[in-house]
Amino acid sequence: MPATVLVGAQWGDEGKGKIVDLLARHSDVVCRYNGGPNAGHTIVADGETYKLRHMPSGILWGRECVIGAGCVVDPAVFVEELDDLEARGISTDRLRVSGNAHVIMPWHIAIDQGGERRLGKLKIGTTRRGIGPTYADKAFRLGIRIQDLLEPKILRQKLEVALAEKNVWLERVYGAPPLELEELAARHEQLAQRLRPYVTDTSLLVDRALRDGQAVLLEGAHGTLLDLDHGTYPFVTSSSTLAGGAAASVGIGPTRIDAVVGVAKAYVTRVGEGPFPTEIEGDDQTRMRKLGGEFGTVTGRDRRCGWLDLVALRYATRLNGFTTLALTKLDVLSNFDELRVCTAYRLRGGEETRELPAHQSDFHHAEPVYEVLPGWLEPLDEAEDLAALPEAAREYVELVGREVGVPVALVGTGRERERVLRA
Numbered sequence: 512m513p514a515t516v517l518v519g520a521q522w523g524d525e526g527k528g529k530i531v532d533l534l535a536r537h538s539d540v541v542c543r544y545n546g547g548p549n550a551g552h553t554i555v556a557d558g559e560t561y562k563l564r565h566m567p568s569g570i571l572w573g574r575e576c577v578i579g580a581g582c583v584v585d586p587a588v589f590v591e592e593l594d595d596l597e598a599r600g601i602s603t604d605r606l607r608v609s610g611n612a613h614v615i616m617p618w619h620i621a622i623d624q625g626g627e628r629r630l631g632k633l634k635i636g637t638t639r640r641g642i643g644p645t646y647a648d649k650a651f652r653l654g655i656r657i658q659d660l661l662e663p664k665i666l667r668q669k670l671e672v673a674l675a676e677k678n679v680w681l682e683r684v685y686g687a688p689p690l691e692l693e694e695l696a697a698r699h700e701q702l703a704q705r706l707r708p709y710v711t712d713t714s715l716l717v718d719r720a721l722r723d724g725q726a727v728l729l730e731g732a733h734g735t736l737l738d739l740d741h742g743t744y745p746f747v748t749s750s751s752t753l754a755g756g757a758a759a760s761v762g763i764g765p766t767r768i769d770a771v772v773g774v775a776k777a778y779v780t781r782v783g784e785g786p787f788p789t790e791i792e793g794d795d796q797t798r799m800r801k802l803g804g805e806f807g808t809v810t811g812r813d814r815r816c817g818w819l820d821l822v823a824l825r826y827a828t829r830l831n832g833f834t835t836l837a838l839t840k841l842d843v844l845s846n847f848d849e850l851r852v853c854t855a856y857r858l859r860g861g862e863e864t865r866e867l868p869a870h871q872s873d874f875h876h877a878e879p880v881y882e883v884l885p886g887w888l889e890p891l892d893e894a895e896d897l898a899a900l901p902e903a904a905r906e907y908v909e910l911v912g913r914e915v916g917v918p919v920a921l922v923g924t925g926r927e928r929e930r931v932l933r934a
């Protein structure tokens with residue numbers, strides 16, 4: 512299958528890194544299509560743990576890797592990641608970055624942080640990496656792109672225009688120190704030298720790869736419910752996380768995509784603020800967090816934990832057109848004698864719905880309707896394929912496929928690279 516999109520089906524942190532890693536092995540080109548260093552993919556390979564932020568996961572397999580035009584890049588973090596990978600013997604020679612990707616500048620980070628502080632109780636709970644302000648400037652047509660970094664005269668001109676406005680914001684609105692033109696220009700000219708060899712026309716690169724019959728994997732960051740248009744706004748990220756956004760962000764036509772893999776955790780987690788109907792109250796939440804190691808890759812924050820929400824998963828299926836599902840971290844549920852799965856919501860008026868409510872207030876007040884399933888209370892290490900899972904675990908997986916109407920093709924049963932079962 513030449514072009515496959517892989518999308519998080521929940522609120523991010525679905526364990527996509529592991530599935531991307533598996534698919535990347537059989538791909539020629541792996542592209543990140545959205546977001547920036549707010550994403551964090553953890554991959555455990557040969558006993559080593561890699562926490563990737565900008566880099567497509569294919570980098571660990573030596574594949575051609577692309578950071579698409581729809582991404583935002585923090586050049587300092589990017590260079591740090593390059594250095595780290597190279598120090599660990601991972602080549603970055605086949606990495607390419609779109610010249611159209613936007614640059615996260617120091618004022619974006621300061622504004623993200625200042626904005627969250629100012630919002631107080633109303634905060635979004637962002638990763639504070641400058642994502643929202645960078646995408647906002649892109650839409651405002653004030654952004655600085657990777658290709659601007661490569662031309663000192665243009666860069667200086669853009670910095671002048673931006674600083675004239677941003678320094679007023681920083682000082683007057685957020686009480687933050689202003690940024691200095693010469694210092695910024697010098698720092699970014701230096702970072703540009705490190706970035707230069709990686710910058711190319713990535714739309715053309717991917718198009719050529721597809722014409723040559725190569726397998727291209729488009730890797731989404733975050734998750735469906737964090738999508739700017741269709742997620743739980745305003746508690747979302749600022750990019751298009753959906754499969755439909757992948758083609759536009761990378762710069763190919765949507766007709767080139769032939770498969771969409773949705774990745775969902777066997778339960779649900781969310782970081783930051785916002786509604787979460789199946790969030791678990793009390794000790795079971797803490798237990799699940801500990802068992803699943805549910806602490807943010809980027810920020811280290813505790814992730815909120817909840818039971819699997821099939822209403823939300825159905826919604827994600829609708830928005831992305833999943834052709835298959837990957838269910839991750841099923842082993843974490845091995846420790847619960849009873850499992851809850853949300854199959855419908857009860858709305859304020861008492862009626863039940865199987866579809867995610869379109870109106871925010873209905874969603875905020877939705878109560879989960881649970882089906883209670885028996886747990887399996889045994890480790891899943893022995894199983895070599897889905898058929899070999901304990902009966903209750905198999906039924907759990909089958910219920911998901913049936914309720915959502917998409918086959919579950921992969922199931923994750925442990926941290927290591929090889930702990931993925933196939934149908």
Ligand code: IMP
Binds near residue numbers: 523
């Ligand atoms: P931002 O992307 O930093 O602007 O954060 C906006 C919202 O998206 C916050 O609730 C973040 O916690 C959430 N978010 C952003 N990236 C990720 C991710 O990779 N995993 C989970 N949540 C994320």
